[in-house]
Amino acid sequence: MNDTTHLSQIVEDSTAVLTLNNPPVNALSCAVLNELAHRIQQIAADPDIRTVVIHSALPKFFSAGANIQELAALRNSREGQVYAERGQAVLHQIEHLPKPAIAAIEGVCLGGGLELALACPLRIATTASRLGLPEVNLGLLPGFGGTVRLARLLGTTQAMNMILLAKEIDGAEAARLGIVHQVVKPGTALETALELARQIQSKSPASVAAILCTLLPRDDTLEKHAFEKEARLFGARFDTEDAKEGIRAFLEKRVPQFQGR
Incomplete structure (x- = not known):
């Protein structure tokens, strides 16, 4: 196993298992x-790796999101936009893997x-999972x-419901909506x-890559603009008192008092 501070990788039967910790x-x-x-760059270049699984070493958390201390350190819209663009770039790497x-x-x-x-083409959740964009x-x-990929999956109405209201849902509801592909009992997602x-590895790697290329957006100009707009608007929030x-x-650990400024 190759360990780093917060991420480890093993390769098991041609699957790279990335563990967040x-x-x-x-x-x-x-x-x-x-x-x-x-890691994703290395995996993309390794012909012996045919699938990737991302999971958590922490049984109660896949991930609760961004590091809030890092968000607090962002001083203006430019720093906020660069922060968002960096996160988007990493997730694009995952989504665009062959x-x-x-x-x-x-x-x-x-x-x-x-x-x-959402950047992973396939998602497994459990009945105890909690998903949301708060x-x-x-x-x-x-x-x-998140705004682009969730709207792509659910359509604007359902995505608006989750994002605008900060609605959290469980794994069963996520499966019903189509956010995850399968819901299983706790402790069995990995x-x-x-x-x-x-099962995927029993198929032709070239066919799998072609299917991913066909089903997932690659060069959609409108979607590219949507990601850029999201990063720009995310960054702009850091010029506001509300953020x-x-x-x-x-x-x-208190309720915010937003003033619309």
Whole structure:
């Protein structure tokens, strides 16, 4: 096993298993994103790896999202936009792999954690999983592609319901809506994902790559503009008092008092 501070990788039967381990909640810090980008780049170049599974070493958290301390340190719209663009770039790497990535979701999967899962073409959750994009509660919006990918999956109406109201749903509801492909009992998401990976590996790798290229958007100009707009609007929030108040309130464990400024 090749270990790093917050991410480890093993290769099992041609499947690269990436394990997030950033206690207490698997926050997607810049360090975690950088290591994830490095791993995905290596996986893309390795012909012996045919599938990828991303899961968590923490039984109660797939990932609770961005590192709030890092968000609090962003000083203006430009820094916020660069932050969002970096997260988007890493998740684009995952989505655009010619080998399918499978998210095995146990426990909490919120904010950037759900955005990471949405970048995986296949997703497994459990009945105990909690999924949502609660960024509006911080005076923000999703910045790692969540608005684009969730709307792509659900359509504008259902995506609006989840994002605008910061609605959290369980794994069964996520499966009903089509956010995840399968819901299983707690403690079995990784096992299910590995079995799914084995089934995919029985198919032609070239056919699998072609199917991913056909089904997943690659060069859609409108969608590219949508990602750019999301990053720009995410960044713009860091010029507002509401975003500062929302982040402070989260860190101070209190209800934010938004003033519309």
